[in-house]
Amino acid sequence: MSDNLPETTHGGDATLAHEPIPDPGLPEHQWRPTDVDPKAERRAERQVAGLFMLAILGAIGFIVSYIAFHVGDHPDTIGNLGASNLALGLCLAVTLLGMGAGMIQWARKLMGDHEIMEMRHPASSSQADREAAIAILQTGLEESGLGRRPLVRNTLLAAGGVLGLLPVIMLRDLGPLPGDKLDHTIWDIGTWTPEMQAWWKTQDRSLQRVVRDVVGTPIKVTDLEIGDLVNAEPEVLFAVDPDTKQLVVDGTDQLVDKAKAAVILHRMLPQDIVSQQTLNWSVDGIVCYSKICTHVGCPISLNERTTHHLLCPCHQSTFDLADAGKVLFGPAARPLPQLELTVDDEGYLAARRDFTQPVGPSFWERG
Numbered sequence: 001m002s003d004n005l006p007e008t009t010h011g012g013d014a015t016l017a018h019e020p021i022p023d024p025g026l027p028e029h030q031w032r033p034t035d036v037d038p039k040a041e042r043r044a045e046r047q048v049a050g051l052f053m054l055a056i057l058g059a060i061g062f063i064v065s066y067i068a069f070h071v072g073d074h075p076d077t078i079g080n081l082g083a084s085n086l087a088l089g090l091c092l093a094v095t096l097l098g099m100g101a102g103m104i105q106w107a108r109k110l111m112g113d114h115e116i117m118e119m120r121h122p123a124s125s126s127q128a129d130r131e132a133a134i135a136i137l138q139t140g141l142e143e144s145g146l147g148r149r150p151l152v153r154n155t156l157l158a159a160g161g162v163l164g165l166l167p168v169i170m171l172r173d174l175g176p177l178p179g180d181k182l183d184h185t186i187w188d189i190g191t192w193t194p195e196m197q198a199w200w201k202t203q204d205r206s207l208q209r210v211v212r213d214v215v216g217t218p219i220k221v222t223d224l225e226i227g228d229l230v231n232a233e234p235e236v237l238f239a240v241d242p243d244t245k246q247l248v249v250d251g252t253d254q255l256v257d258k259a260k261a262a263v264i265l266h267r268m269l270p271q272d273i274v275s276q277q278t279l280n281w282s283v284d285g286i287v288c289y290s291k292i293c294t295h296v297g298c299p300i301s302l303n304e305r306t307t308h309h310l311l312c313p314c315h316q317s318t319f320d321l322a323d324a325g326k327v328l329f330g331p332a333a334r335p336l337p338q339l340e341l342t343v344d345d346e347g348y349l350a351a352r353r354d355f356t357q358p359v360g361p362s363f364w365e366r367g
C-alpha cells in the first residue's frame with residue numbers, strides 16, 4: 001500500500017471510487033440494406049406480402065379440411081392422429097406461422113430503424129410526455145407504411161379477416177340438436193342398433209341384466225350385503241358377437257352409451273326405505289339409481305352406509321337413496337333417477353325398463 005494514496009474500506013483508491021463512469025454513448029448507426037437500397041426494400045415488401053399470402057392459404061386449407069374430413073376419417077393417419085386432426089392442425093400452424101413471420105419481417109426490414117434514448121421519469125407521465133407518446137405513436141404509424149404500402153396493408157387485413165373466420169365456421173360443431181337421444185339410455189332395448197338386437201335374439205331372455213362395471217358379471221341378490229354399494233352397467237355393453245368375437249357396442253358409441261347408462265346398486269333393509277315407489281322398484285332392499293349427478297353430471301359413488309345418503313364429490317350434492325333419490329343438500333335441482341329392478345328367471349338382478357326420466361344434468365329440450 002502506497003503512503004501517498006488515501007485508503008478505502010476495500011483497500012482501493014478513494015478518488016477513483018467516486019468518479020462517475022463516463023457515458024459510452026451509442027455506437028455508430030448501421031443502416032439496413034432496405035434503408036439505403038430501394039430494390040432491397042421492394043424485395044422485403046414482397047417477402048412480407050408472400051408470408052401473409054401463406055397465412056391466407058393456410059386458413060383456406062383449414063376451412064377446406066374442416067369440410068372435407070370428418071372426425072374419425074382415416075383414424076390411423078400418422079401415429080393414429082386421424083386425418084381431420086392432422087389437416088386442421090397443420091393448416092392452422094401454417095396460418096399462424098405465416099402471420100407471425102410476416103409481422104417479424106415487416107418490423108425488422110421495413111419499419112423505422114433508429115435508436116431512442118429515454119431518461120428515467122416519475123411513474124405518472126406529465127402532459128408533455130403524453131403528447132410526446134401520441135406523437136411517437138403517430139410517427140410509428142407513418143413509419144410502418146400502412147398508408148404508403150397498400151400491398152402489405154391489404155394482405156395483412158385479408159389474412160386477419162380469414163383468420164377471424166375460423167372460430168366462426170367451427171360453430172357448426174354446436175349442432176345438430178340431440179333430438180330425443182338424451183331421453184333414453186341403452187336400458188331401453190327398443191333403442192338398440194341392429195347388431196345389439198341380433199345379439200339379444202341369441203340370449204332368449206326378455207329382461208336385460210344389471211352387471212358389475214368393468215368385469216360384466218351378473219349379480220344375484222345374495223351377492224350384496226346391507227350397506228354395500230356396487231357400480232353397474234347394462235349387460236349389452238359386455239356382449240360379444242359370437243361370429244366376429246368383437247364387442248357388439250364398441251368405440252365412441254360404447255363410451256357414450258356407458259356414460260349415460262351407468263348406475264349404482266345399494267342394499268339396505270327394506271324397512272329403511274321411505275318412499276313407496278322406491279320400495280316398489282327395489283328387490284329385497286336393493287335399489288338402483290343413475291350414477292350421473294343431476295347437477296352437472298359428475299359420476300357419484302360416495303356412500304354413507306348407515307344413512308343411505310349418496311354424496312357427489314364435485315359440489316357436494318347429497319341424494320337420499322331411501323327416498324326416491326331426493327336432493328338433501330347441494331346445488332342439484334332434481335332427484336337422482338331410479339331404475340326399476342327385478343330378478344330374472346335365473347335369479348339375477350335385471351332392469352324392468354329404461355329410466356322414466358332423462359339422466360344427468362338439465363338441458364334445454366328436456367320435457
Ligand code: FES
Pocket residue numbers: 293294295296297298312313314315316317330331332
Ligand atoms: S356435479 Fe354433482 S354436485 Fe355438481
